[in-house]
Amino acid sequence: MAFQPCGWLLWKVTLLFSLFVVGEGKYKGFRKLSQGEDISRRALPEEQWFTQKLDHFNGADSREWKQRYFVNEAFYKPGGPVFLMIGGEGPASPAWMQYGTWLTYAEKVGALCLMLEHRFYGKSHPTVDLSTDNLRFLSSRQALADLAHFRVVMSETRGLTNRKWVAFGGSYPGSLAAWFRLKYPHLVHASVATSAPVYATVNFPEYLEVVWRSLASENAECPLLVKKASDTLMERLKDPKTYDNITKDFNLCSKLQIQTEMDSAYFLETLAGNFMDVVQYNEDNRGFEGVMGTNITIKGLCGLMGDTSLGEPYNRYAAVSRLMMETFSLKCLDASFNNYVRDMTNTSWDGPAAGGGRQWVYQTCTEFGFYQSTDSPNQPFTGFPLVYHVKQCADFYNVSSGQLAEAVAQTNEYYAGYDIRSTRIVFPNGAIDPWHALGITKDITPDLPAVFIKGTAHCANMYPARSEDLPQLVLARDHIYLLLQQWLKQ
Template identity: 35%
Template sequence: MSRFLLAVEILSIFVPLVSTFFTPRLSFGLDHIRLTSQEANEINDTLLTFDQKVDHFDPNNKDTYLQRYGVNVTFYKPGGPAFILIGHEVTILQRWTHTDRSYWIALAKEAGAIIFTLEHRFFGYSWPKPDLSPESLKFHTSRQALADLNAFILAQNVAFDLNNPKWITFGGSYGGSLSAWAREKYPDTIYAAVASSAPIEAVVDFSAYLEVVSDTFYNFDKNCAQRLHQGFLAVQSELQTPEGQEKLKRIFGYHSNLEGPEAQSDLFGSILNPIMLFIQYGEGGRGHATKLTKICELESADEKNPLEGLANVVAFLTKRKLLLRAKAIEPNNGRTWLWQTCNEFGFYITTNSKKVVDNFVPDVIPVNYSVDNCKNVFKDVFNNATVYANVDSTNAYYHGRKKYSGTRVLFVNGKNDPWHALSILEPREGVDAIVVEGAGHCADMLSDNENDIPAITAARKQIHAIVMKWVKE
C-alpha cells in the first residue's frame, strides 16, 4: 500500500500530513499570525522548561522529562486569574503568550491575568522519550497530557505564590478538546474552560467532515457545487483507462502511479486536501466568501470541461501543482499525531456517505484506507479491531458529546468548520455554546480586525462577556 507525506501550506507554516488523506492536522487560530520584524524583536523567544513526570499513572516510574512552557506576567494584577493556552499537535511559540493579535491576550489584559502556554508531550521539543518508537509512544496519550497540565498548574501556584487562583484554560482544535476535558477531569484545579473548534466525540469513520464541506459549497452557490461534483466524477472516469490516468497526471502535475484502488484513493485525497483545508479554515475572521467566489469562477470558466476547472481550483488553493513524491514517514509531529488517531481518536475522513457520494465526491476513500495506515506505520501495535476499540475507550472515558459532564465550559464553533460536527453546539446546564455562521476553524481566537465578518465580531463579544463573568464570580 502506498502512502505519501504531503506538505501543504497550512496557515503560516508547512505542516506535514501523514498519508495524503487520513485526516487534516488540527492546527488552530494563532498559527495564522505572522509577526512583523519589530514584534519579533520585542518578544524573547526563549521558552522555559518544567520537570515533568513521564508517567503520571505508575507510582513506580520515577522518570521525568523537560516540558517546555511560556509565561507572561506583564498584565498580572495580584489576585487576578491565571489563563493557560493548552498546546496541541504543534510546536509552541513564545508569541502565543505575547502577541497582541490574539483574542485571549486581550482578555488577559482586561482581566489582569498571568498567562501561560504549555507544550504537549511528544510534540515540538517536549519529548518524554528520546525516540518515537511504539514503546515510547505508549506514554503519548491525552490522559497523560491532561495529567501534565494538572501537575504544571499546581507547581505554578507555588512558584508564583498564587493563592487559590481561578485557572481558566483556553485551547483551539485538539487543544480545545483538552481544554474541555481538563475542566471535566480536574475540576478542583481548573475553574473554567474555553474550547474553540473542539472535537469532543472520537469517531473512526468521519464521513460527516465532507458533508460539511459539500454543504458549504451548496449553501454558497449550488451551480458551483454541482460543477465541482462533475469535476470529481470526471476524475473517476479518467482513472478507468491508462490514457485517462496519463491525462490526470498531466493536468494535476501528479508524478505517482495511478494503478489500483489505493493509488487512486491517494489521488482523490491529494485533490481534496487543499479544498478541505480551505473550507476548514477559510480566511480567518474574514470567512470564506472572497475565495469561494474565486473558486466558483475557476470551476465554471469552461462549462464543457469541469475536470480542467477542478485542476484550476486545486492550483489556485495550493499556489502550485501537486508534484507528489513517495516518501517514508519521518519521526515528527505528523507521526505522533498519527499515533493518537490510531490509539485514541480516529478522525479518519471518508466518502462513506450517501449525501457526499450523490452530491460531491464518489465513494473512493473507504475508512480502511486510513485504518490500515495504523498497521502499516506501527506494525503489530494496531489492527482494525484495536483502532475501533481505542476510539470506544476514548468516548467512554470522556463521555462524548451527549454525556460530557464538564461545567463552566464555553464551546465555540464555526458553522463552516467541518470539525463542528464532533463538538457541542447547543447550550445546556453548565455549558455555553456559540456557533458562528460563516466562520471556519478557530477563527474566534484571532484578534478583532476591520475585515472580520459580523458574526465573528459578535461571537467575540459573547466570549468576552462569559469569560469576564467567570473572572468576577
C-alpha cells in the same frame, strides 16, 4: 511551522503546504493579508522549560523530560487569574503570546498568560525518537496529566496557589480545555473550548458533508462541479492510458502509478484536501502567526470552479491544484502513496513527518478516529473510503481495526462524548467549520453554553479582531468575555 493553539486536524494538507511562501491569488475572493497581521514588529517571548514526568500513571517510572512553555506577564495584576493556553498537535507558536482574543480578555481582567506545548510536538520531546513503542506515551490522558502537574508546580513556584485558572484551546486543544475542566475541576476554574471535537468516531463522513454545504453557501453549483470533476478523475484512474495526461494536468512530481486502491485513494484525497483545507479555515486571521495560504477562500475556489473558459469541471479541478502549488511555491505535486508511507514510518525527530503528522495519526489510530471518508452520498468527493484510513493504522503502528474501534469507544466512555457533565465550559463553534459536527453547538446547561457562530470557520473567535470581522463574530467574542467575567466572580 506555526499551528497552535488551534490544532491542525486537517494534517495532511498542512504537512504538504505549511512550509512554503504564499502568493497573491488571481480570482476574486483571494484576499491579501491585512497590515495588522505582521508579527515581526513585536519581540516574541523566550521559550522556557518545565521538568515533566514521562508516565504519569506509573509510579515506578521515574523518568523525566523537558517540556516547552511560554509566559506573558504584561497584563498580570496581583490577585488576577491565570490564563493557560493549551498546545496541540503541532509546534506551539509564541506568536499567540503576543496576539489573540485571549490576550484581549487577559488585559481586561489582569491575567497572567501561560502556554504549554503538547508532549511529542514541537520541541517537547519526551523520548529519543518516534518509534511506535515510544508513542505509547502520547495520549490525551498523559497530556491532561502534564497540564495538571504544570498547573500545580507553577502555582507553588510563582505564588499562584489561590488564583483562578482558565484553560483555553482550539480544535484538539479545545477538547483538551474542556476535558481538563471535566477531569481536574479542582485545578481549573473555567474553560473556553473552541472548535472542540469532543465526540470520537472512527468514521467521520460528516466532515465532507459540511464541506458540501459550506461550498454551496457560496454558490449552489460549486459542490456539484467539484463532484463532477472528482467523479471524472476517478473514472480516468481506471485506465492506465490516461496516466500521462493526468500527470501533466496536475503537475505531478513523477508519473502517476496506480497499482493499489491505496495509491488511488491517496491521490484523490490529496486533491480533495485543497478544498477541505480552505473550507476549514475560510477567511480566518491565521496570518498573524506566520501561517501561509490564508488568502485563498471558498469564494475564490468556487469562482475558479465556475470559470467555463477553463473547459470542463475536471480541468477546473486541476486548475485549483495548480493554484495551490503556485500559492505555496511548489514546483510539483508529490502524489505518491509510497513516498507518504516512507515519510510517515520515519521515526526520527528529523523525519519529514515529525512536525506532527506521524504523532497525530498515531493519536487518531489509538484514541479518536476522526477519519474524513467519502462514505456518504452527500459530499463532493470520490475514492477515499474508511478502509483506506483504517489500513494506515495497521501499516504505520500495527493497530488493527478492532483495536481502533475499541480505543475510540474507550475515549467516549472516558470523556463522555457529547454528554459532558461539568460547569463553566463554553463551546464556541463556527457553522462553516466541518469540525462543528463533532462539537457542542447547543447549550447543555446554562453553565455549559454553546456559541454557534454563523458564517465563520475553525477557531475564528480565537484570532485577533479585524475591522472586516462579521458582526456575529464580534458579538461571540464579547459574549465569551462576559461569561468569563461572570465565572471569575464565582
